[in-house]
Amino acid sequence: MSDPSEALASAKAAADRIVKVKRLNACLTPIKELRKSLVAQASAAHPSGVLYGMPVAVKDNICTLEFTTSCGSKILEGYRSPYDATAVAKLKAAGALIAGKTNCDEFGMGSSTEHSAYGRSLHPFDKTRVPGGSSGGSAALVAAGAVPAALGSETGGSVRQPASLCGVVGIKPTYGRVSRSGLVAFGSSLDQIGVLGRSVHDAARVLSVISGRDARDATCEDRDSLRLPNVPESLQGFVIGVPKEYFPQDLDPAVRRACDRAIRLLRELGAAVREVSLPHTAYAVATYYIIAPAEASSNLARYDGARYGPRFNGSEDVRSLYRTTRGEGFGPEVRRRVLVGTYVLSSGYYDAYYRKAQQMRALIAQDFRNVFDRGVDLLFTPTTPTPAFKAGEKLNDPVAMYLSDIFTVTANLAGLPAISVPIGRIKGLPIGGQLIGQAFLEDEMLEAAYALERAVPAGEEA
């Protein structure tokens, strides 16, 4: 696309499609504002950009000049960032159109998008179910065909898990591949902006644009943008490891069947498949739910009613202002995580929890290095233990909700790239398979994902 009239038509069509799926509560931007902005963006976009005229929705915890950035929280209601996140600025420079802000669990804390102050998002195929989270709004919009791609963010699987549940592609890049500047911090050593797309190609194109060095983020590696690989004819020469810890005895039999079919197809494509072991996997969720809340309790200390967003009554002195604003402004899951994070960092508990979790993280990362050092190129696992679950099913049981991330948190802890690709349906609901790659070898991971996507009958029952 290089014709301004086509970009304008694309902008109007995207706005129309987003209106059509309004019932999903996936897009938080008011439609009038969105339509006006999309038309203005289409007029101003660079026709030479590689994403010229492509509408890309953006998760509500990624800063944009155009729309509010509330992080799905009451404490940032109406907040407007004075700058674009680097990823958003790069999208605009490539000619993409920012197609509104998507609903998410508050500050990215959740696996169902039920923890949003703006109401839950609905699963696009079954309104009684959740689209996953925390980037559930982004996944639902892509799955419903409203946009070809959307930005999400990952701290423990928040792109791949909703991608799996909604039947779209979700990529989490290597830590340091994409700038975090303008991504509202949750767990700084884990957070990465990721991409959800209707295909591997759409998601990879967007990832390629937003990747690369950025002087505004010290944790962003000094590397060029990701170069997109070609779609391979076969996977001859690839060695794919299947970690046994990701296929426990009690794994949903239908998920196992879908994975077995995908593994068979990987073999038929020419890959050598071998069983491997990542022995510390069983401790990954526990490790994650110490480190992430600890970092969150520190990162979220800045929301106090004095600097951002609304302040709440009861403010006879400054301490009371902080406490009332935070007590009323944060939702129940954020409050829980801030308290757990403060607890594990507090005097007397630091060594037993936080220090130990840091050691466990090192052991989990070492497990991956051991496997990759033995000639394995990629790992294949299920992305989620089940398809989309019912709304409310896990809302009052935080630990059950946390276990939705059991197959995704390890890549965040080890800083590795991973992708979820649809591999089938279970009673009509999509399920994803995950490829985990070596640090900064997203190109290899994408090659295998392209091949798997072409081979797997993602719309068929497993």
Add this chain to the structure above:
Amino acid sequence: MSVTHDEVRRIAQLAELDVSEEALPLLAEQMSRILEYVAQINAVPASEGVKPFVPGPDAVRFRADEVKPWPLAFGPAELAPAFRDGFFLVPKLGQFEDAEA
């Protein structure tokens, strides 16, 4: 692992977070469950020699977790006329508005 109501109150105070008395029982129960779940990592005999893993460029590393005063280039008294308990004392917003009127 059982978290008491008093512990929740103390942690909430450290976190500068209002927690209502009615919310305490459920919060204490849920925090207990979460902490009990995550405590399973203590079953792994990780040696003290294991260095923490932090992804990202080598230049970005945690500094030692030490409590120490962070020296200011100028003392608080030189920056503002009144300083107490770690806060700068300023007139209330209403007083500014009255002055302008």
